[in-house]
Amino acid sequence: MELSSILKKLETSLDDTVNYFMDSTEGRIHWNTQIGKTVSLEFTGDIYCVHCGRKTRKSYSQGFCFFCSQTAPSADITVVKPELDKSHLGISRDMEWAKENNLIDHFVYLANTGNIKVGITRHTQIPTRWIDQGATEAIRIAKVPYRQLSGLIEVSLKKHFADITNWRKMLSGTYSDPVLLKESAKKAHNLLKSEFEKYLIDDDITSIQYPISDFPKKISSLNLEKQAKYSGRLVGIKGQYLIFEDGTVFNVRKYTGFSLKIVFV
Numbered sequence: 634m635e636l637s638s639i640l641k642k643l644e645t646s647l648d649d650t651v652n653y654f655m656d657s658t659e660g661r662i663h664w665n666t667q668i669g670k671t672v673s674l675e676f677t678g679d680i681y682c683v684h685c686g687r688k689t690r691k692s693y694s695q696g697f698c699f700f701c702s703q704t705a706p707s708a709d710i711t712v713v714k715p716e717l718d719k720s721h722l723g724i725s726r727d728m729e730w731a732k733e734n735n736l737i738d739h740f741v742y743l744a745n746t747g748n749i750k751v752g753i754t755r756h757t758q759i760p761t762r763w764i765d766q767g768a769t770e771a772i773r774i775a776k777v778p779y780r781q782l783s784g785l786i787e788v789s790l791k792k793h794f795a796d797i798t799n800w801r802k803m804l805s806g807t808y809s810d811p812v813l814l815k816e817s818a819k820k821a822h823n824l825l826k827s828e829f830e831k832y833l834i835d836d837d838i839t840s841i842q843y844p845i846s847d848f849p850k851k852i853s854s855l856n857l858e859k860q861a862k863y864s865g866r867l868v869g870i871k872g873q874y875l876i877f878e879d880g881t882v883f884n885v886r887k888y889t890g891f892s893l894k895i896v897f898v
């Protein structure tokens with residue numbers, strides 16, 4: 634089967650394991666059903682802005698044209714640095730967008746992505762956010778009414794927990810340590826008690842299984858701008874990565890807006 638797709642991050646649903654989906658010219662692809670098969674990926678050379686849809690020579694901030702990267706609310710610095718958000722003060726690139734995306738409940742969580750990390754997300758993005766990061770388990774530790782507050786809590790925990798996913802570690806195995814995660818949540822609550830007590834919440838651990846059996850020993854990330862064509866046997870999917878038998882991994886989200894020809898053999 635041959636198809637084309639302008640990449641967006643893989644859509645997911647959580648059952649016993651995570652299911653991964655992609656829209657294409659041949660309809661919705663359920664990637665789990667392709668595991669074990671040989672897949673060819675070919676970058677056509679075209680990139681389309683995720684915001685305005687126009688062709689762009691380069692992708693900025695994971696999928697935007699230069700103009701949109703400077704103006705679109707979804708490309709604002711507060712997406713990655715929530716502590717800088719000012720929409721609760723009425724300041725934003727787009728207040729209507731901010732009302733729907735920033736001035737809503739956010740959660741602060743701890744996740745196990747190979748090590749314990751702290752993160753924040755809109756309440757609507759659980760468990761999607763955890764799946765996108767390849768977490769094997771996660772727990773919510775605080776609930777706040779707007780984005781900046783979640784950023785402030787995250788910043789105060791960064792001295793004690795990692796805040797980025799080590800993707801090599803995340804893709805090199807399935808780490809599970811619910812006891813450590815529960816203890817870490819307790820530790821975080823103690824650290825936050827004096828300043829943020831009214832926002833702290835108790836939560837049960839969510840466990841997440843990914844459709845992958847064998848983790849390759851040595852991994853290398855496919856760079857579509859250097860290597861436009863790749864073919865290999867798909868052995869699994871974790872986070873937003875397709876994982877191939879030879880250790881090649883492909884970060885779908887990173888190539889948002891890229892036009893790809895995909896062949897399933």
Ligand SMILES: [Zn+2]
Nearest residue numbers: 682685698701
């Ligand atoms: Zn654009």
